[in-house]
Amino acid sequence: MTGRPFGSELPEDALSAYLDGELTADARAEVEARLAGSAEWRSILDEVRAARAALRALPVVDPPAGFFERLLAEAEPVDAGVEPAGVGVADIEQARARRSPRRARWVAALGGAAAAAVVAAVLVAPRADRVRPSVASLTDAHAVRSSTGEDSVSSLAAVGKVTGFRK
């Protein structure tokens, strides 16, 4: 997304790029003109902003206890037997020869840990299509709609009173 006109483009894409500062000056001006003239675009901007904030608010997932130890233990066979026992005097050539597999071991361990952390995050973190209805705002919407077709006091009295549902 750079400077294309937004006639056929989804507003969410344009507004996401707008928030990311990815638009050219012309495109940015066009988005701002649309925002100034369209309540719908302003509403969608609020939603995009809220969605991004919700994503950023996702918890950082810690791996289970002992996870890294088990991972390292599994990585051990990679260089088993490479480390010579009982080396009394440092031999620069031998040390150089050992450095390479040691580095490989750490790279393998860290790589494995990173991959496992990603897997753990996918398993533990909420899936993208998991829906947690925003009950408070939905009940307010219901009350507001109801109040135009019936007695407004009894309909609106419940606004803000429905609590206990996580957003």
Next chain:
Amino acid sequence: MSRRVSRIGVVQLALFVSLGGAVLLFPAPHAEANDNAAALLARARTAASTHDFVGVVRIRWHTPKGTQVADVPVSSDQGLVEVGLGSEKVVGHGLDRWAGADGAATLWHDAGPDQLPKPGTKWDLSTTAGPAVVGRPTTVVVARDHDGNVRARLYVDQSTGLLLRREVLDRHGHAVHDVSFVALSAVDNPAPGQAPPTTPRAHRERTHDQLAHVPSGITAPSAAGDGFRLVGRYRQGAGVVQLFYSDGLFNVSVFEQRGELDWEALPVGGTDTTVSDHRTLSYETAAGTVMFWNFDGAVYTCISDAPPDAVTGLVTTFADASDHSDAIHDVIKFVLGPFSWG
């Protein structure tokens, strides 16, 4: 023989016409009672904005933990109705509504629901002299279901038409939801020349939420449950559609969105039931019944001021409607065309 038959036919026709005339000229007491009750309810719809007052409304509802209570200050000043305080405050003027914290409200506006069903179509309505509520004589509109069970009592102020109390009952006659004035003072008419109160300043507007049609992939039966008719469709946030149903006396909103319901995020204490082979979880709240269900990749949140058993009928309707739709086709259309709403 044929002349005799012809005479009998004429007599039958005359009897039929005279009976029909009698029905037209002298409507049954039942129909008259329905009309009286409907007229009272119609008056109550607008009374709050045509009489100035200050008061307190108490909401009572029943949960497995016991009876819950919330008191809400209300007032009306020259057509501007204010309900609640602070961030829970809602201001109404005509068809406009401002909800949210003072000075940072969201303005809601639409033309209101399409023509509402007549309450007497589904409900057997009658009126009777009622007890005083906050010291004011009332007329009670009683709504009975097909089985003759009282499901709602609406206490209308005899002098102003203001709805002073609204009581909803389950099929066993137990009150499940009750909204009632517990304090009310009429305010004298404003002095001539007195400036009308100002409406809040909205930082956000929801003035284009009404949808002429729902997006593809959204199940929106035109009639649902026992006598509820679809009277409004609204866009409610990203990917959520509000379907607004009414039976003339009660309202139901069904919020529909694609995805899988995160059941574990719902609080404990709900009533877990199975309706039409689908799991539902419902809660009693200050706003009425809130029920969740999930099928065919859609999450439904239903909010209703109707008796709780009325909501379960809607689940069946939606399940049936969804079963008959071509889900894959709808999903593809939904993915490709969500921005052609309106």
